[in-house]
Amino acid sequence: xxxxxxxxxxxxxxxxxxxxxxxxxxxxxxxxxxxxxxxxxxxxxxxxxxxxxxxxxxxxxxxxxxxxxxxxxxxxxxxxxxxxxxxxxxxxxxxxxxxxxxxxxxxxxxxxxxxxxx
Amino acid sequence: xxxxxxxxxxxxxxxxxxxxxxxxxxxxxxxxxxxxxxxxxxxxxxxxxxxxxxxxxxxxxxxxxxxxxxxxxxxxxxxxxxxxxxxxxxxxxxxxxxxxxxxxxxxxxxxxxxxx
Numbered sequence: 001x002x003x004x005x006x007x008x009x010x011x012x013x014x015x016x017x018x019x020x021x022x023x024x025x026x027x028x029x030x031x032x033x034x035x036x037x038x039x040x041x042x043x044x045x046x047x048x049x050x051x052x053x054x055x056x057x058x059x060x061x062x063x064x065x066x067x068x069x070x071x072x073x074x075x076x077x078x079x080x081x082x083x084x085x086x087x088x089x090x091x092x093x094x095x096x097x098x099x100x101x102x103x104x105x106x107x108x109x110x111x112x113x114x115x116x117x118x
Numbered sequence: 119x120x121x122x123x124x125x126x127x128x129x130x131x132x133x134x135x136x137x138x139x140x141x142x143x144x145x146x147x148x149x150x151x152x153x154x155x156x157x158x159x160x161x162x163x164x165x166x167x168x169x170x171x172x173x174x175x176x177x178x179x180x181x182x183x184x185x186x187x188x189x190x191x192x193x194x195x196x197x198x199x200x201x202x203x204x205x206x207x208x209x210x211x212x213x214x215x216x217x218x219x220x221x222x223x224x225x226x227x228x229x230x231x232x233x234x
Contacts, residue, residue, distance in 0.1 A: 004160075035222055043206060045225035091161070095222075105151070106210075106223055108161040 002027045004094050006109035013082045014117050020067075021077045021112050023092030031097040034068065034075045035106070040088040048090070051075065053097075079114075087116045121145040124209050124226035131199065132234055139194040139229045141209030149214040150192040151223065152184060155206040167192060168214055199233045206230050 003026045013019035025034070036048040051059045051068050058066050063083075067076045079086055092109040121144045131137050143150060152164040164178045167186040181203075183195040192209055210223040 033222070037225075042227065043230075044227040045208065045210070047222050047224070050222055105163050105166060106161075110158070110160045 002029075002032075002094050002096070002107050004092050004107050004109040006090075006092055006112050008112045009110070010113045010115070012115045012117060013079070013086075015082055015084060017082055018078060018080045019082055019114065021079075021090050021092075021114065023075045023077070023109055025073050025075065025092070025094050027073070027094065027096075029096055033095040033097065034066075035093040035095070036064070036066070036075075036077045037091045037093060037108075038086075038088045039091065039111070040085075045091070049077070082116050084116050084118060087114055089113050122209060122211055122224050122226040124207075124229050126229055127227065128230045128232075130232045130234060131196070133199060133201070135199075136195070136197040138196065139207055139209075139231075141192040141194075141226055143190055143192075143209075143211040143224070145211060145213075145224060147211035147213045147224070148189050149212050150186060150189075151210040151212075152192065152194050153208040153210065155208055155228070161208070165194075196231075199231075201233050204231055204233045 005024045032053045034051045037045045038048045039045050049059050049061045049064050051066055058068050063080045065078045089111045091111045094107045123142045125140045149168040151166050154162045154164055165184040166173050170186050181198050185193040206228045208228045209226040212223040213221050
């Protein structure tokens with residue numbers, strides 16, 4: 001079974017600085033999706049960025065980028081020019097490329113709480 | 119607004135009550151999910167419906183009963199809950215293409231449930 005590990009329960013960053021959130025995962029599959037979700041105090045889970053494992057190029061979305069290391073099974077999120085609105089829980093998630101029974105479901109890490117200091 | 123709406127936002131219920139959580143998605147997706155989010159625990163997948171058929175039931179106690187009358191609506195019926203069932207219940211939807219893995223899930227804002 002696949003697992004997702006986020007080893008940093010809490011992180012803090014100064015406004016306008018850069019922060020990197022770590023995520024590792026375990027799988028025997030070769031193709032899959034990886035996601036970072038953000039959950040602000042409003043509680044709604046919002047997709048930040050996604051990565052297809054078969055793509056070697058790291059995904060980027062404005063100030064958010066990932067460092068995807070497939071061999072190391074690592075998928076870190078870098079937030080550049082941090083803003084106060086970035087403060088939230090961040091969840092790393094894995095999804096199999098195959099769908100059938102439980103295979104296609106999202107598997108989440110425990111999350112990292114990010115604080116942004118003004 | 120991501121197109122997934124959950125009601126109510128907050129619910130306090132006694133252990134002998136019966137209540138229902140509602141989820142509606144306006145995204146044209148064909149799969150819907152219930153997740154439980156407790157403090158300091160990973161999100162727990164409870165139920166999955168794909169094309170209105172339940173495809174996953176992760177050993178959830180029978181006091182939780184899902185219902186999916188159509189591809190846009192999902193309910194979670196609650197009865198004789200326990201205090202440890204207090205949590206945030208999140209609904210999500212996605213577009214799954216049969217045997218091929220689907221896209222990312224879109225979430226509602228959740229229902230904060232407190233069992234007293």
